[in-house]
Amino acid sequence: xxxxxxxxxxxxxxxxxxxxxxxxxxxMFVLNYQGEMYEVQTPSINLAVxxxxxxxxxxxxxxxxxxxxxxxxxxxxxxxKKAAVNNNSSYIFPCNGxxxxxxxxxxxxxxxxxxxxxxxxxCLNTRDVRTTTILDxxxxxxxxxEKRGYVIDDIQTMNMFASSDMKDKNPHxxxxxxxxxxxxxxxxxxxxxxxxxxxMAKCCLTTKIANQYELWTTNLQFRDNLQRLCLxxxxxxxxxxxTLATNCWLLTIRSDETETEPIVSYDAMRxxxxxxxxxxxxxxxxxFYVRRDGKTCWTGxxxxxxxxxxxGMKFREEDLPFTKQGITPDIIMNPHAIPSRMTxxxxxxxxASKEAVLSGNMSTSIPFSLNNRDYHRxxxxxxxxxxxxxxxxxxxxxxxxxxxxxxxxxxxKMQAKIFIxxxxxxxxxxxxxxxxxxxxxxxxEILTRQxxxxxxxxxxxxxxxxxxxxxxxxxxxxxxxxxLYHNSDPFKVPVCGTCRLYAIDRLNEDGSSTLLCQRCxxxxxxxxxxxxxxxxxxxxxxxxxxxxxxxV
Numbered sequence: 001x002x003x004x005x006x007x008x009x010x011x012x013x014x015x016x017x018x019x020x021x022x023x024x025x026x027x028m029f030v031l032n033y034q035g036e037m038y039e040v041q042t043p044s045i046n047l048a049v050x051x052x053x054x055x056x057x058x059x060x061x062x063x064x065x066x067x068x069x070x071x072x073x074x075x076x077x078x079x080x081k082k083a084a085v086n087n088n089s090s091y092i093f094p095c096n097g098x099x100x101x102x103x104x105x106x107x108x109x110x111x112x113x114x115x116x117x118x119x120x121x122x123c124l125n126t127r128d129v130r131t132t133t134i135l136d137x138x139x140x141x142x143x144x145x146e147k148r149g150y151v152i153d154d155i156q157t158m159n160m161f162a163s164s165d166m167k168d169k170n171p172h173x174x175x176x177x178x179x180x181x182x183x184x185x186x187x188x189x190x191x192x193x194x195x196x197x198x199x200m201a202k203c204c205l206t207t208k209i210a211n212q213y214e215l216w217t218t219n220l221q222f223r224d225n226l227q228r229l230c231l232x233x234x235x236x237x238x239x240x241x242x243t244l245a246t247n248c249w250l251l252t253i254r255s256d257e258t259e260t261e262p263i264v265s266y267d268a269m270r271x272x273x274x275x276x277x278x279x280x281x282x283x284x285x286x287x288f289y290v291r292r293d294g295k296t297c298w299t300g301x302x303x304x305x306x307x308x309x310x311x312g313m314k315f316r317e318e319d320l321p322f323t324k325q326g327i328t329p330d331i332i333m334n335p336h337a338i339p340s341r342m343t344x345x346x347x348x349x350x351x352a353s354k355e356a357v358l359s360g361n362m363s364t365s366i367p368f369s370l371n372n373r374d375y376h377r378x379x380x381x382x383x384x385x386x387x388x389x390x391x392x393x394x395x396x397x398x399x400x401x402x403x404x405x406x407x408x409x410x411x412x413k414m415q416a417k418i419f420i421x422x423x424x425x426x427x428x429x430x431x432x433x434x435x436x437x438x439x440x441x442x443x444x445e446i447l448t449r450q451x452x453x454x455x456x457x458x459x460x461x462x463x464x465x466x467x468x469x470x471x472x473x474x475x476x477x478x479x480x481x482x483x484l485y486h487n488s489d490p491f492k493v494p495v496c497g498t499c500r501l502y503a504i505d506r507l508n509e510d511g512s513s514t515l516l517c518q519r520c521x522x523x524x525x526x527x528x529x530x531x532x533x534x535x536x537x538x539x540x541x542x543x544x545x546x547x548x549x550x551x552v
Contacts, residue, residue, distance in 0.1 A: 001279035004028060011281065012084075012231065012289035014056070014298050020084035020231065022185075027282040037274040038069040044238065044262040045080050046295040050278065054300035056081055056287050058261075061456030063434065066286060066300040069269075076266055076454070081298045082236040083260035084289075086189040094138075094156060099191060101137045107198035108134070109161055110180060110222075112149070120158055124150040180225040185232065192233040196253070199226070213253040216242070223249050227296065231289070236260045239294040249294070321405040321414060329420060346423070348385060351401045354421035355388045358395050363388065437461070449489040449532040460487075489532035497524040500549035502538070526552050 010022040039048045049055065051070035058064045058079040059072050072078050093102040112126040124131060126149050135142045141153045152158075161181045187195065200206045205216040217223050223239060230237035236259045239251040254260070281288055290299050320328040338347065352363040389399035397403075402417035437455040444451055451460025463483045471480045494503040496517035503517040503525045515525035528550065538548055 001028070001281070002277075004279075004281075006281075011283055012228075013283050013285045014081075014084055014287040014289075015285055018085045019087045021285075023284060025281045025283050025288075029280045029282070031278050031280075032276070033278040034275040035273070037272050038073070038269055039272050040264060040269050042262065042264055042268050044082065044236070044259060044295060045264055045268075045297055046292045047290070047297065047299065048272075048274070048292065049299070053280070054286070056298045056300045060454040073269060073271075074266060077456075078264045078266070078269075079261050080264060081261055082296055083234045084231060084298070086192060086232050086234055088186055088188045088232075090188045091183060091186050091191060094160075098137060100194060101134055103187075103191060103195040104198050105134050105138060106181065106184065106195055107202050110199060111202045113161070114179065115158060115161055120155065122152040122154075122158055122161055123148055124152070126150065179221070180229070184225075184229065187232065189232070189234055192229060193235075196226075196229055196233050196235070199229075200253075211254065211256055212259075213251075215251045215253070216248060217251065218248050220247070223251060226251060227291075231296075234260070236262075236296075238296065241294070319408050321408055321418075323403050323405060323420065327420075331425065335419075347419075348388075350419070350421040350423045351385070351388050351392075353423060354397070354401055355391045355395075357422055358397065359391055361391075444489075448536065449491070451488070485529070485531060490529065491532040491535055492527055492529055493535060494525045495528050495550045495552050496520060496522055497526060497552060498522045500551065501547065528552055 004025070006025040006028050009024075011025050013021050013023055015021055033050065036051055037048055038051060038053075040046065047055070049069050051068065053069050054066040055069055055072065056064060057067055057072060058081075059067055059075045060077055064079075064081055090099065093099060095102070108124055108126065108128075108131060109122065113122055113124045115122055127146075131150055132144075135150065135152065140157060143151050143153070145151070160183060161179075184192075184195065200208075200213050200215065203215060207214045215226070217226075227237045227239065230253055235253055235255045237251060237253045239249045242248045242250045286300050287298055288300075289296060317328055320332075322328045337343075355361070356363045392401070393399045398417070401419050401421050403420050405414050405418050405420070406412065407414055435455075439451075439458055439460060442451060442458045442460070453459045453462070468480065468484070471483070494505060494515045495501070496503045496519070498520045499517060499522070501517070501519060503515055506514050506516050508514055514523065515527070516523055517525055541548060
């Protein structure tokens with residue numbers, strides 16, 4: 001990302017329907033960071049992100065969604081995404097109905113060809129006699145020499161192949177091979193797959209092993225363009241640097257679902273410390289394509305301030321409070337969400353947006369701008385809180401965004417000033433239907449005998465420490481016992497009344513059983529109820545010569 005120019009470089013993004021698009025980034029952040037990082041390293045995935053960075057993953061069988069890295073640390077099954085749907089319609093070549101011949105011709109050009117801008121001709125440095133059939137099928141004017149191979153003299157074809165890719169300032173030079181024409185990125189999925197197969201067939205450094213291709217190359221631009229072509233063909237392509245030669249890479253191309261959506265186990269993510277610069281992009285769909293050490297995948301970006309929340313209640317517009325201009329709020333949020341999350345930029349954005357709407361000026365809501373005494377802009381051109389407040393004061397508004405609102409039921413003024421203004425909010429793709437889950441009985445863990453975790457595994461619902469405190473406050477002790485014992489890991493164990501250690505349930509010859517303590521040969525044994533996890537703790541401590549005694 002350090003070489004990315006957001007004003008000119010287009011980013012591959014994933015749309016809500018899972019299709020591939022290219023667009024300019026809205027913003028890029030470069031920060032000096034010191035703290036924890038989450039790193040994932042597998043043969044298919046290589047990522048290093050901050051704990052609050054959002055990854056585009058499927059956790060425990062759930063649909064793909066943006067999830068913070070620290071929230072998937074303990075997940076058992078995490079699936080990443082490396083492919084996307086190519087919704088391009090079939091590209092219309094000059095000779096309609098001869099798409100396969102054009103794709104084969106394009107592959108020949110990528111492997112052997114270049115454009116000579118001085119003579120305005122295309123040169124194919126190959127002696128393959130099948131090239132003659134392809135050129136004749138496409139009605140190309142060509143000549144052949146032993147020194148230069150095939151020379152194609154067609155202005156329309158030359159313009160197609162000479163078009164620079166992504167506004168490159170250096171078009172195809174004389175003798176510069178392995179160039180991908182710009183129209184390649186407009187091909188449909190089937191056309192991209194056929195072009196990729198043609199390249200694999202013509203490249204002499206390609207081998208096929210099972211359901212994957214392996215290709216060696218020393219051309220940096222060919223490596224990057226081939227990896228991008230695989231994305232258009234809905235395949236996964238990774239590369240590693242080899243020791244065969246200087247700057248030699250081995251590309252591996254796979255198409256099966258296990259590689260386009262690889263599964264990463266929980267132990268593949270490790271926590272490290274990092275100090276240095278980090279980069280983050282803001283794109284319209286919040287999902288963009290990244291590559292690290294040759295391995296690609298889709299990942300997400302953080303929202304503006306991360307102030308996510310749930311809708312507690314919906315009101316009709318006439319039941320909402322209103323300002324003196326008759327404006328009613330779209331969202332009423334709890335102010336206690338601000339101090340604990342420390343999202344000061346959220347407040348500054350609301351204030352700056354209000355000033356921008358009223359004055360028509362552009363403004364930025366960076367929370368750490370320098371203080372400027374003349375109430376205009378700081379040294380970097382950013383708005384300060386003081387400059388925004390002064391501008392609102394000149395517009396006859398409260399300088400810090402507060403207004404008087406009126407009760408919708410009585411029409412009287414509310415006895416408080418309320419902070420109000422326009423703020424950008426995003427809809428999270430979390431639906432209630434994807435979250436509903438309940439169970440009475442089901443699978444249990446073998447070790448702890450407690451219910452398994454996760455909706456995908458039909459697991460139990462977590463009853464944590466805060467839920468326990470709430471039930472204790474209400475005095476519902478029977479309910480608490482039912483939740484924490486009967487619906488979790490109930491277990492009965494015999495305890496000796498003399499030595500207060502665990503006894504045994506001995507089977508007699510007549511088939512009956514007798515509770516007996518083998519240490520003190522005492523039959524005064526009582527049966528107690530205890531969670532199995534406590535029994536497990538007792539056994540582990542006992543193995544370390546630490547004995548717990550039960551007072552029964």
